[in-house]
Amino acid sequence: MRSHYCGQVNETLADQPVTLCGWVHRRRDLGGLIFVDMRDREGIIQVVFDPDQQAIFADANKLRQEFCIQVSGKVSLRPESQVNAQMATGKVELIASELTIISRAEPSPIDFNQHVSEEARLRYRYLDLRRPDMNHNIRFRARVTSAVRRFLDEQGFLDIETPMLTRATPEGARDYLVPSRTHNGKFFALPQSPQLFKQLLMMSGFDRYYQIVKCFRDEDLRADRQPEFTQIDIETSFMSAEQVRAVTEQMVQQLFRDLLQVELGEFPTMTWHEAMRRFGSDKPDLRNPLELVDVADLLKDVDFKVFSAPANDAKGRVAALKVPAVADQISRKNIDEYTQFVGIYGAKGLAWLKVNDIDAGRDGLQSPILKFLPDDVVSELLSRLQANSGDIIFFGADKANIVAEAMGALRLKLGETFGLVADGWQPLWVVDFPMFEEVEDGLTAIHHPFTAPVGVTPAQLQADPANTLSNAYDMVLNGVEVGGGSVRIHDSDMQQTVFNILGIGEQEAREKFGFLLDALKYGTPPHAGLAFGLDRLVMLMVGASSIRDVIAFPKTTTAACLLTDAPGYANDDALQDLGISVNLDAEQTNDGQA
């Protein structure tokens, strides 16, 4: 029905006949002519209907926005004065000689030029996806997956599908459950990741696996979360952590080179401890030049408990964050606001010090806590922070993890507020994570319980789990964790030890992971892998502000689909077949209609 896409028509086709199919993007009537911007997935071209073409002019006059049409005509160079350099097709226009109205359109609830509510966008998603920017995002995503697959195919990775109807996995989030009709009373879980299956594939000898695969988490959603999301899932055998990082780094480099013409260069590597120390984050945005500076040693003896207590606590931390040359732009109101902000992360307050005049001694400084700081402390502090007139310094003093979180978040906020974040791309590998972190009732795995520790025997791990590092790695890009992975445990003793430390008894381990413990007995190869969050990676690459803008049919933050009105009610026969019933009170409480 067409000879070209609209967006492909340019001056090389001048004076040639073409036939196009697409949508009326805009119509203007000018000087007796009708101008239609006609759109298809490849772009927009201007079509001109001349009243001399009597046979079609009457039809052209019926055209409204979003009509689906087929137009034939001759490509004509525009006069120099009318060339639109912004458009790929801007040097030409199509002089229409034939027109077919394929489908009419009612007035669209989605106006591309106006702000439309998120609700309307999701409800009329098929129209929202016609927006040129949404079209670009979804097409870009297809190019990303295609490029990723080509790269991994070439590197000998095998695309192998793992089950969607499976057993609850141990990622720790809530599973989506699927009641079984043939085994009433039992449930499948939708996978939070194919973690154990990809490890089993290594045990089967496939050596290099990948899959671009849907994963599911039934969690309360934030702006950048969706109940179903997509992973680029990778696993390898007989490769070291360094080799896995090298091949996936190369993949991302090539992706940026081919799709964005960006050279990312070699990714620096930073230990988790350094990242937490300097940036208060395990995914530091290196485009932001601000850094935390530890000052506990200077403040151990000051007569100010807020500082001295954490400074003398092995689990405490006192860190300073200097923002250069903005002291005069920060009011008391701003500081109150920042104090409230760090409060979200558990900080009980936010001490600060303005350096109004570095050469004026104490008189040049302004701070509610200045009175607690002896001269020598002040001077060492200013020197360590390389402070200058006009700088402001914030202090975090608390448990180390609270200081890191609160000051790490403040660092990002201040960098944003004062325009300190550089343009461009800053990739980073974060490595040497601790194996475990303390939670109320013991230890929990920072990655997942199949992550291998670095350089210890099972006995050594059991003896000092809190200080053992894991062979895990995260790929961070502009402060976003785009991927994470690890070397896995390939020894059943070590696996059982990790379960022990996590408080998973032998019986529970056997019940939940018996098949994995069994599988480890039959010549398991060393293996390691990584998973990328595809949605987040694409979101970063296209510069979208919401993950919903890179997913064709996303859910709302209450995990509903406004387009199809899912979830919906099930009929009683179906529920009876499944051997389940709906609790009436729950039904009424959460939904309001029974």
Added chain:
Amino acid sequence: MRSHYCGQVNETLADQPVTLCGWVHRRRDLGGLIFVDMRDREGIIQVVFDPDQQAIFADANKLRQEFCIQVSGKVSLRPESQVNAQMATGKVELIASELTIISRAEPSPIDFNQHVSEEARLRYRYLDLRRPDMNHNIRFRARVTSAVRRFLDEQGFLDIETPMLTRATPEGARDYLVPSRTHNGKFFALPQSPQLFKQLLMMSGFDRYYQIVKCFRDEDLRADRQPEFTQIDIETSFMSAEQVRAVTEQMVQQLFRDLLQVELGEFPTMTWHEAMRRFGSDKPDLRNPLELVDVADLLKDVDFKVFSAPANDAKGRVAALKVPAVADQISRKNIDEYTQFVGIYGAKGLAWLKVNDIDAGRDGLQSPILKFLPDDVVSELLSRLQANSGDIIFFGADKANIVAEAMGALRLKLGETFGLVADGWQPLWVVDFPMFEEVEDGLTAIHHPFTAPVGVTPAQLQADPANTLSNAYDMVLNGVEVGGGSVRIHDSDMQQTVFNILGIGEQEAREKFGFLLDALKYGTPPHAGLAFGLDRLVMLMVGASSIRDVIAFPKTTTAACLLTDAPGYANDDALQDLGISVNLDAEQTNDGQA
């Protein structure tokens, strides 16, 4: 950890050092030497351990089947007499100088050389997948998906993901339901296909879509069905049925050319009516030369109600099936067995006639029904069937659909039994299906309710639905339907008319498909598509006898995973969050343990 894969080591590497990783496939001790067939995903190589290599010989002596090892050594040409022409590595062997035992293996429950129960194969799937043939199947599948994607990418198709958590779809099979935690009392359905979403993507203007995607049907399983299966899903805009067939035919041709070195040639096209008439099947296996021949016109007036009744019924059919030159191989017992066989398909009997001597008149014929057939009928019958001495003729006489099913199935059985099925590949397009078929309580859609009729207005369709053809097409290969699709309705009046005919009232249509009917109002492009069953296509291509042999982690016929023991019990808190409870009696009935 390796320099090469085992399967890649050949004479070009003679005298060079290599390092390999893999598994002990077989060990033999011979003349004081230890020979190990070492396996990885690329193949098997013979490794020789010589007692002169004292440092490693003791370790080599510990090797058992399925140990995971790393071996270094020098590649050596085998003496001419020991060359194994069956193996890619058969001209060489590796003289080991270093050996690391990476992981030991307990004796494997999966013996590659013995018959192992299906249950053991599924329970120890990670070991079963080490079998060279299973390794081949799964790797071949990855090559298929990779080739399909490359082809479709090149043709401008966009890989776009559609939701897994969605609304019940109208394919007619039972849905898997997923209870919603945030909307208690409501359920998502897992998709039976992305049908409506891909149509919406066409309305969004993406023009060419594809996805290799998991689909779900909660049906009682047969050998070639799985609760989750994979579709190569395709949709296009502004393309005719012929164009869709052309591009997908080219895809399958290229797949066979690149992966099997088979030239399929141009696919013939056959109408549904012709297929039913000649082969009693909408997916005829053209490798089988047997054909049904209609003979109702000859038998209208015979004094044998079994024939004359259907011969005079507009909905009846009488068809003959001649099997050449096997009359003397078919006993009464065989015929009884065939009679029972066609009974499965609803046939009440199976008339037959043996042509013992074509030149001997009635005396040369043998048949219990001969007495009912006058001479002229017999002679016209034999002539129409081009019968010869030694042939046997079977008759089906009943409702047309029963005759087609029963005689179509008998045709396949007899073709198989007497080795009449030719080697090679016989592709075919079946087109011009009826829109609807009669069921007890009205009409049902033969494809799905979004399939466009051929050449009628909504009013014409409403007036004579039973005789309207649909613009649907199936791709058939060696008697297997590997793909099916259609031109879709892109007009809301037509869509509403089809719903009416199917007895879906306006309210029900609005409730279930309101979003589709709405979407059809906004400039819908003409669109058409097709979906291939990936599992079945791969199964055909590798010659597997079960769909389970081309799926890494399949379910049993009761939809369970023996490996992970899924489905499993859910904990009470989870069920409470979901607002559902398990019916105790159902739990006990189906599962035996509460």
